[in-house]
Amino acid sequence: MQANSTEEDLEIRAQAEQLKRGIQAVVPENGLEDKLALSKREKRPLRIKLGLDPTAPDIHLGFAVVLRKLRQFQDMGHQVVIIIGDYTALIGDPSGRSATRPMLSAEEIKKNAETYVDQLARILQRERTEVRFNGEWLGKLDFAEVVKLAAHMTVAQVLQRDDFANRFGAHQPISLHELLYPLAQAYDSVAIRADIEMGGQDQTFNILAGRDLQREMGQAPQAAMFMPLLVGLDGHKKMSKSLGNYVGISEDPVVMFSKIMSLSDEAMKEYFVLCTDVPLDEVEMLLAESTTGRTNPRDVKRRLAKEIVTIYHGDAPSVAADDEWMRVHSAGEVPQDMPVMGYDAAISKAGTVWVCKLLVTVGLATGTGEARRLVQQGAVSVNGEKVPSSEWEPQAGELDGTVLKVGAKRYVKLQRNSQH
């Protein structure tokens, strides 16, 4: 008996260690171990909660960090409960925001939710994923019940939150309904009897509010696991679509690969830890080699890119993406795949094509003013030859099949569709 329980202890400790990779914090400190032990004792899977705000339906690497963590739980036999915040989206999570979020319409929410669920399947196990909409329970509360719930929290508590505090301090508007957000999210935990809630650090207040509310309503408080926010490709701000510094998990392997290659060096470690399964001591070794100059940092980054692309696309596409990247960026060759664009719309009555108009037609410049600037700055080339002047205007036929390049990385193959 004694030996048995020690063995279990070891197993739990091993599992916990694995689950803690890349984790920022667990509250309470040994909450994870306790919950795992509870699961063993009661012979039931833990319920791991993750709330989603159905606002931006695309899943990028930053968000995948949490999902991959959930997947680890699933692989250990636990149950993941995804909560689509259709009701809370009516509020708009103020977390990390410096402004009130626009409220979404019911249709938008529904559409976003569907795309979400599809994408979740790329990382999570279907059988161990329960998807719930929080309108299911929040929608049933009547005003008296909301008031009763609201009595569990004080304004001072809510205003402790950094984002509210900052906005308050900066004299920016905070709508009353935003204050209800943490409460609603906390109630979700009660409704689904969460054992553990995952979230980014910006969710600290909301998740801890869940613990308080569960306790007050006679449930065992959930443990909180905080994932760090993955920095974006710029290496400074968090990854997000609106900042344009993201890598989507459904993106084309070649695009994904080259995006990762443009990552800041300082962020490499974080990416290795959070986005790959490369053992931590190996990561340390790779990074050490790159700083001492034994390995070109570029090649360590290639390894990183390859690991990540493999997770979402498989081995062969990953290797192919690497080859393509080396071919284009190291050997300076033209990429294999590039968008083919017709340029008939840019052909003048005289049968010539003015470069600036061409750039606009093909979508490489937003207006001829910008196009003119690009050409003048020497950013535009045709078949590898720099366009000499913004007034360059060749015969239409000369451009058919040529490669138009703008800046360092935007290529288009020109194609004439019809004769005029």
Place this chain on the structure above:
RNA sequence: GGGGAGAUACCCGAGUGGCCAAAGGGGAUUGACUGUAAAUCAAUUGCGGAAUGCUUCCGAGGUUCGAAUCCUCGUCUCCCCA
């Protein structure tokens, strides 16, 4: 309910009657350098086949030869008092 402050380009923010297409910073784009990293330097950043051209400073009117700047009304926000 009373009093005060404010709304300027992607963001922050100067400008308080002509010298304003609007300082400065951030961001972004382009070039040099490089490992398509970072850092650094330089240019560009309302539109425009470019012109002493066109449309801008929350919205609608008004004053004026002339308005981002002054007046009126409206919308939104913040602060203080109750």
